[in-house]
Amino acid sequence: MTDYSRVGALAKEWEPYSNFWRIAHDWVMDEPKWRHGRFDSFDAKDMENKIGMGSKQLHKILRQLSTTPENGPLIDVATVVKQQLEDFQPYVPIVTALRNPGMRERHWEAVGQLLAGEGQEPLEVGPDHVKDNGDGSSNFTLNSFLDMGMLEVAEKVAEVGERSAKEFSIENQLRGMQEAWQAVEFDCKETYRNTGTYILKGSEEASMLLDEHIVLTQAMQFSLYNKPFKEEIDAWATKLLYVSECLEAWLKVQRAWMYLQPIFDSPDLMVQLPNEGKKFKSVDSTWRQVMNRVSRDCKVINACSQDGLLEKWGQAIKDLDWVQKGLEDYLEVKRAAFARFYFLSNDELLEILSQTKDPTRVQPFLCKVFENMSSLAFNEDLTVSSMSSLEGETVPFVELLSTAGSNVEHWMTEVEVAMREAVRAALYNAVLTYVDVPRTEWCVSHPAQTVLNASQIHWTSEVEAHIKGNTVGVYAEQLHQQLMDLVALIRGGLSKLQRTTVGALVVIDVHAKDVVEKLHEEAITTTSAFEWISQLRYYWNKDDTGRENCWVMMVQTDFPYGYEYLGNTFRLVITPLTDMCYMTLMGAQSLNLGGAPAGPAGTGKTETTKDLAKALAKQCVVFNCSPEMDYIMVGKFFKGLACSGAWCCFDEFNRIYIEVLSVIAQQLLVLFGAKAELASYSECKELDFEGSTINMKPTFNVFITMNPGYAGRTELPDNLQALFRPMAMMVPDYALIGEIMFYAYGFASGRALAQKMVSTFKLSSEQLSSQDHYDYGMRAVKSTIEAAGLLKRLHPDQDENQILLRALNDVNVPKFLKDDLPLFANIITDLFPDTEPPVVEYGELKPALVAALDRASMQATDYVMLKCIQLYDTLQVRHGMMLVGPTGGGKTNTYKALQAAMTSLSSDDELPEATFQKV
Incomplete structure (x- = not known):
């Protein structure tokens, strides 16, 4: 068997020999080419690597070869090659510098000047001046450069090469920016809504690229190597700045145009604002011309470089600012004519004003300017005969109200007057019929608001009569029986509206009964006793104009009933804490101060304020405060409150920044000071407020709620605290x-x-x-x-x-x-030890759920069905909810299955109406 164990060792021993002959071969082959070949025909980087690495490797090879005595001749050859490489080494920086891709004719001229010497005519060198020497060589070789004495000026030649590299980098960056902008386009393919023209889309990319390139160009302007391109760089910088300014102005015009275009698209507003409309149409024409041109050439750099475009946008901005100022002034006039318009946003108010030919189009906004008026009953001749609440309750007007041919702010003012007259007439009628009809019939025969207040008027009268007759105990028993009659009535077949009315009356009656029982326990014998005057009491008296009206009294405060239509809503349960809060807030009213309930969440700060407004039939606008609020916004709101006589509850008031609160304090000081100068509620005060002359009604007031100690809350300034009467709220008595x-x-x-x-x-x-x-x-x-x-x-x-x-x-x-x-x-x-849980029947819901799950290819397991049923039960009593659980737990499929089941059942004609609603 062949032994290959020595192969690896032999390969390692052979490696120095192999490397040496490869280096020697490369040198022998490359050296003539480098010296005598055309200067731009070889790779400078390859030369630099071969010379540098070859010298290092030969040094190592010589050390390895010296360990073997037989390598003497080879060492001599290697030493010669190494010396030749080292001798060639000084030429490498020259080649690297002159073979730089950034070398241009101006750089070769500089090299020629260096070779000729200072004050001499520069030698002609470079790729554009190649000459044949007659012996087969040219003047554009390394040897010819060396013969010209380039080695003596090698350092300065390297500087020329470095300069060419820096200039080449600048040139590349400049060309790169110019090429990049050829690919940046606006998205102007689809027309904007139904306007027939376009808007700029995709401007974010252009804005980011502009910022980046402007910074880069400014850096190039300060570079030491920008001289050959200075004019081009300056021109490019000017162009970028122009494009940036133009784009910024363009987007500003676009924002204003998009806001104003639908406004002046309304013929009604064009008639009401002819000058502003004409000016806007002029800008609109310019906009359409420019955008039509841009739609054909969407390149940003071309679009923003149009001649005179920046001047056009500058004029357009001035014109649009003038139009918006005119629009603001116009809206201010309308708000001054009907103060409740201050509670609407500009867009909502413009929507109303753009429909002057059709008064019925105002109906969606009624609930925003009135406490609970959702619709008006218009006749064919555009007269109004009645008003309805969100709950569906209807109250007829005393007289027909005409809206035809009248500006919306004028007939809305008449609606406000008609509303008050209608509520007053209904209340007066309820008061008169109270004694003639059994109470259980009477309470479902009148509007809910008048039922509650007429009952309180008679309760006040009857309590005072029984106090004077010393028969309070007898009256307490009578009230208890009245309460039981109402509870029995609720169990009967009442409509939804009637049940709400009776339920609210029960809340009032329970408190009335408790008050009378307390008066009996404390043996009150005079109507001036604090235990009695500290209650909210209702009287039908003559006011200072000689007209009979409802008045509400509490301790030292007399307040006129506001006759704001409240609809058929439930009332807040009155606890001892509620009574104390009422007393504090009513006292603030008589002292010409605001009210400031403070306490943790869930203690009823806002709801108690709103319920007191209901008790006095006042419009109460709840405003959720945020750190973004400024004094201008609040000042406008105060104008609306003061002119309409409404109440406002600023929820979480201490979230507003301290600087804004200080200005608000001054605004309120002016308003509360003017209110204190009036002798009666029937008077009005004309005063200058926030640049306008307003007619202030003294029934207005401002209330604030606060969560002290919460994160992100501001401590109220002392001058603001002095304008509000504080009230500490705590957790109510749940039982x-x-x-x-x-x-x-x-x-x-x-x-x-x-x-x-x-x-x-x-x-x-x-x-x-x-x-x-x-x-x-x-x-x-x-x-x-x-x-x-x-x-x-x-x-x-x-x-x-x-x-x-x-x-x-x-x-x-x-x-x-x-x-x-x-x-x-x-x-x-x-x-509940003796109570068996009731058996719950869900009728058709369970089969519908099974079918919905089956359609979704899911199994109707007991767990899934349980969760669907629980979700259904929760939906019946909550406005919103959150499904919580692990990933894959069935949260999404549960609500989707219930949604599908309820939707399918909603169209089942055999089920009772409104059993299930489409989801």
Whole structure:
């Protein structure tokens, strides 16, 4: 068997010999070519590598060969080759410098000057001056350069080469930028909406490239090697700056054009703003001409380099600014004519003003300028006969109101007057008929708002009569019976509107009963006692104009009823905390101050303010504050409040920056100071405010809510704090709220049920695990009560404990983790020991879910069906929700299956109407 173990060792021994002869061969072959060949025919990098690496390798080879005595002749040859390579080494920098790809004629002239010497005519060298020497060689070889004495000026030649490389780099960058811009285009292929013209798209890439290239060009302008291209670089820099300015102006014009184009597309607004419309049409014509040209050549560099384009855009910006100023002034005039327009955005107001020929188009915006007016009943002659709320309640106007041929701000002002007259007439009618009709019939025969307030007017009168007659205890029993009659009425066959009315009346009646019982316990015998005057009392008295109107009184404050139409909405449950907040805010009104409820989330700061506004029939605009708010925005809002006499609740007021708060303090100081100068609520005050003359109504007020101590909140300046009366809010009495709400939904044992519900949440918060999505506060209480109320309507004869048990399960079980479910079940068992969980029937929902899952190629397992049913139950009592679980847990498929099932059932004609809605 052949032994190959020595092959590797032999190969290693042979390696120095092989490398030497390869280097020697390359040198013998290349050296004549390098010396005598045309200078631009060989690779300078290859020469540099072979000479440099060859010298290093020969040094190593000689060391290896010297270990063997027989290599003497070979060492002599290797030494000669090594010496030849080292002798050639000084020529390499010259070749590298002159073979630079950036060498141009100007550089060869500089080399020729160096070879000729200073003050002499430069020698003609370079690829453009090749001459035959007559012996087969030329003057464009390394040897010819050496013969000219290039080695003596090698350093300066290297400098020329370096300069050529730097200039070549600048040239390449310049050409690269110019080529890059040939590929950058605007996207102008599709017309913008229905305008028949185009807008710039894809400008972000151009803007980024402009910024990058302007910086790069500026660096080139400061380079030491830019002399050959200085004029070209300066011209390119000028062009880029022009394109940048042009693009910036273009985009500014585009933003303004896109905003104004739909506005002046309306014939109505063109008639109302003829000068502005004419100016805009001029800009619009320029825009269309330019964009049509750009649509044919979309290259950014070409589009932005059009002659005179920057001047066109500069003029267009001036014209559009003038148009926008005219538009703002026009909107300000309209807002001054109808102050509630201040509560609309510019876009919403323009939408209204662009429909002056058709007053019915204003209806979608009614709920934004009135508290709860969603529609008006227009006759064929465009007269208005009644108004309706979001809930569908309708109140007739006292007289027909004509809108034909009138500006929208004028007939909207008339609508406001007609609304107040209609509410006043309905309230007066409800007050008159109260004593003639049984109360259970009376309360479903009038608009909800008038039912509540007429009842309070009579309650105030009756309480004072019984206090004077010392029969308060008798009246307390009468109120209790009235309450039970209403609870029984709710269980009957009422419509949705009637049930809401009676439920709200129950909330008011429970508080009225509690107040009278307290008066009886404390043996109040005079109507001037604090226990009585600290209540919200309603009177039908003459005002300072001699006209009979409703007045609301509390302690030292008398306030005129606002007659704002509130529709058929539920009322806030009145707790001792609510009473205290009412008293503080009403006191602030009489002191010409604002109100400032403060406290943690969920304590009712905003809702209590809104409910007091409902009690006084005032429009209350809730404004969610943010750090982006500025004093100009707030100043406009204050104008609307002061001119309309409305209330505003600034939610989380201390999120606004301190600089803005300081200006707001000065604005409020002016308004509150003017209000203090008026002697009665029927007067108005004319004053200059934020550059305008406004007519201020003294019924306006500003309330703020705050969460002190929260992250990102600002401490109010002292001058602002002095303008508000503070009120500390705390967690309300859930049991009391639950009791009253249960009564309002028709439960007979409201107190016992409320205590069980509160105990359930208290024990759950103590025993169950702590999770971010667990909530046992006011929101959970409200959801449970609403679920119980819904079940009570569906099953009026079912045991009330069973109803509450199911409501607690429906609201809470879907959100609990697996480990917490047994603990919650034990809590329920302890609190409802004798109550069997009700058997729940979902009718056609389960078969529809099975069919929906089958269509989606999924199995209807018990777990999936359970989650779909839980999601359905949760949807009945919550406005929004979050599905939480691991990836692949079925979150998406659960809601999609329920969506498909509910949509299919919504079109089932055999099911009762509105059982299921399309999703």
